[in-house]
Amino acid sequence: MKNLIIASTSTLHGGSYLDYLLPTLKKHFENCSTLLFVPYARPGGITHEAYTAKAAEVFAKLNITVKGIHEYENPIEAVQQAEGIFTGGGNTFLLVTQLYKTGTMDAIEKAVKQGTPYLGTSAGSNICGLTMNTTNDMPIIYPPSFQTLGLVPFNINPHYLDPLPDSTHMGETRETRIKEFHQFNTQPVLGLREGSWLDVKGSTITLKGELQARLFKQGQEPEEIETDTDLSWLK
Amino acid sequence: MKNLIIASTSTLHGGSYLDYLLPTLKKHFENCSTLLFVPYARPGGITHEAYTAKAAEVFAKLNITVKGIHEYENPIEAVQQAEGIFTGGGNTFLLVTQLYKTGTMDAIEKAVKQGTPYLGTSAGSNICGLTMNTTNDMPIIYPPSFQTLGLVPFNINPHYLDPLPDSTHMGETRETRIKEFHQFNTQPVLGLREGSWLDVKGSTITLKGELQARLFKQGQEPEEIETDTDLSWLK
Numbered sequence: 196m197k198n199l200i201i202a203s204t205s206t207l208h209g210g211s212y213l214d215y216l217l218p219t220l221k222k223h224f225e226n227c228s229t230l231l232f233v234p235y236a237r238p239g240g241i242t243h244e245a246y247t248a249k250a251a252e253v254f255a256k257l258n259i260t261v262k263g264i265h266e267y268e269n270p271i272e273a274v275q276q277a278e279g280i281f282t283g284g285g286n287t288f289l290l291v292t293q294l295y296k297t298g299t300m301d302a303i304e305k306a307v308k309q310g311t312p313y314l315g316t317s318a319g320s321n322i323c324g325l326t327m328n329t330t331n332d333m334p335i336i337y338p339p340s341f342q343t344l345g346l347v348p349f350n351i352n353p354h355y356l357d358p359l360p361d362s363t364h365m366g367e368t369r370e371t372r373i374k375e376f377h378q379f380n381t382q383p384v385l386g387l388r389e390g391s392w393l394d395v396k397g398s399t400i401t402l403k404g405e406l407q408a409r410l411f412k413q414g415q416e417p418e419e420i421e422t423d424t425d426l427s428w429l430k
Numbered sequence: 431m432k433n434l435i436i437a438s439t440s441t442l443h444g445g446s447y448l449d450y451l452l453p454t455l456k457k458h459f460e461n462c463s464t465l466l467f468v469p470y471a472r473p474g475g476i477t478h479e480a481y482t483a484k485a486a487e488v489f490a491k492l493n494i495t496v497k498g499i500h501e502y503e504n505p506i507e508a509v510q511q512a513e514g515i516f517t518g519g520g521n522t523f524l525l526v527t528q529l530y531k532t533g534t535m536d537a538i539e540k541a542v543k544q545g546t547p548y549l550g551t552s553a554g555s556n557i558c559g560l561t562m563n564t565t566n567d568m569p570i571i572y573p574p575s576f577q578t579l580g581l582v583p584f585n586i587n588p589h590y591l592d593p594l595p596d597s598t599h600m601g602e603t604r605e606t607r608i609k610e611f612h613q614f615n616t617q618p619v620l621g622l623r624e625g626s627w628l629d630v631k632g633s634t635i636t637l638k639g640e641l642q643a644r645l646f647k648q649g650q651e652p653e654e655i656e657t658d659t660d661l662s663w664l665k
Binding site for chain 2: 328
């Protein structure tokens, strides 16, 4: 049975890494004494080692030992044997490129569909959708494909940002960008604000956290989704 | 001799389409009675026809007739025969996909290198750099390549945005994104603020407009470039 936490962000403003999610993660990974960390998204260009150390520090509080996927000679086997998987945020283009290069895109999809508990934050959440076409990241590297894990039957927009009322900047708002996406793509897009996450248990998908999420469907006005809503119907 | 205007934005806050550039464009296109418009970037998903009409309305003030590239049976010939070319802003992924699909990426590069005057705004400026890896746009479609026209020997970041001092949003700042780009790419990136443009005459590249631009080089601290600076040395 699928068992995922798909979080908009790892860190809330003024908070520390993953702290707002810790009670949730304690339950989510209660049967894990080890966790496989996927540091491929490298936020700010941080090394795999430094990024893994950052994740390990947090999970030590839950008595879970973290090992980075880059430490394994065979990353596919590492995924297959993982008790739990955590893919951290950073740059989605870089993450997806590395997942394809190492053959772990397929391996993670299979493992999670078979029940390995998964946590994604930001870029690690983006890849849970059908494609990475609704990432906010800069395309710093050219991935072999924009197809992603498809662990939920729609696209994710993490760090969803409402238009700034006083902005004089002429770049597109997030909503405008997602509307452009829907000129060429049919799948719904769920805008997850920072502090929201999806809890996926089998075929049940529930919005969690204190905030609403913003749902975009092709050819329709966006709508606000209340927290604790069951989104299993969404595709 | 190359002859380009590479503008950060088409429109300033509170202004109308291209108005701040009109005196510059009058001179830039003084030998043109017609202009080929490339509407492929389709901002907000606008049609090619509607977008071309918007450009035509402005250039009518300069007694220049605008025709959209989509109106031609052979877009490559349209580029070869154009008196001047204007590529409008919108989504860079869409623009680059269409330029490759129609074979006009090469055709525009050749025409502009042979002296056809060119205007780019936003996405139309992004493609003047070596690659589109430093676009701000959402990857709504998968282009066959991120390589672009290479009409200047560096990358462009249009709509360059300084960090917002009061922001509580945890998404990456523009500067962080460009630093991530430099973890994997060597070419300099010029952040053009809205209201700035590059004037390219042969091998001379001059920063224009009232603002400074922000220059990012791999492994170095970013620096501010004053307007009217000759950037011909930059590569």
